[in-house]
Amino acid sequence: MYKIGELSRQTGLSNDTLRYYEKMALITPATRTEAGYRLYDESSLSRLKFIQQAKYVGFSLEGIKELLSMRLDKSHHSCGEVKQLTEDKLVEIDNKIEELLRIKQALQVMNDACCGGAVSAEHCSILQALETGEPVKREGHL
């Protein structure tokens, strides 16, 4: 049985974060000492490893809570249910990527059109593009 500091060392999560996860109902200490100290066992540790892994692949704490409930009661959940969660997450990630690519594209066009030199920004094509919403073809002084 570990106290919170030991679990913190094992997982790399701070004491505060562990208590926060408890408040969010992601983990619970196996028991408490008479003095009220949290005591954790191996299952807490494996649960936390699971949580960290799920975080690493982009799940929010809410999503992780769902995953954990399926993990805890595997026999009453199907592969399909679990896979739905990862598929939803994949769609979400794809949308974010697409949005970022849109932004990147727009920025890139503006950026490429600008000379970037020490010349005054008077005719800067970036500022002009932001002004109009239209990409500028090429800077006049080039």
Next chain:
Amino acid sequence: MYKIGELSRQTGLSNDTLRYYEKMALITPATRTEAGYRLYDESSLSRLKFIQQAKYVGFSLEGIKELLSMRLDKSHHSCGEVKQLTEDKLVEIDNKIEELLRIKQALQVMNDACCGGAVSAEHCSILQALETGEPVKREGHL
């Protein structure tokens, strides 16, 4: 001169958002009526269009503040300064995209390995992968 509601209609931003931008020092009404009503002119409108465009290409309000100060005093800023901002933003976007691609890749591997059927999640490869941090090659029952 428009009152705030009119500017709101012109820009699609809420009154609250306009007042918020003012508090963040992004805009200022040209003047006020005796009763204290904000009155805006064309320059406020063009400034807001600029802000909206900059937002659209991923700038934060802080970043926009920098852009605005260069826009306001173009002769004392160089193209290079402006371009630096867009280049920094591009790097930031690229990093975010890369992180999302990493996540997507990890999720995709897990997701592809799972049968996703109505079968019990007892041996679900997704749950196993989250358990171990190792992708599972193929589900046993396949």
Next chain:
DNA sequence: GTTGACCTTGGACCTAACTCTAGGGTTTAA
């Protein structure tokens, strides 16, 4: 028997960009 490391709680604070509320004043049209 006291120092220092550890643990407890409740609650405040952080970021970013709003959004909403309460309580009140103004303008306009019927």
Next chain:
DNA sequence: TTAAACCCTAGAGTTAGGTCCAAGGTCAAC
């Protein structure tokens, strides 16, 4: 003259995922 539509302010609330703080209890070593 009154009702609707508009405007004002200050300040609280929202989201996610923590982080920090104060005030205090516990435990081990020296």
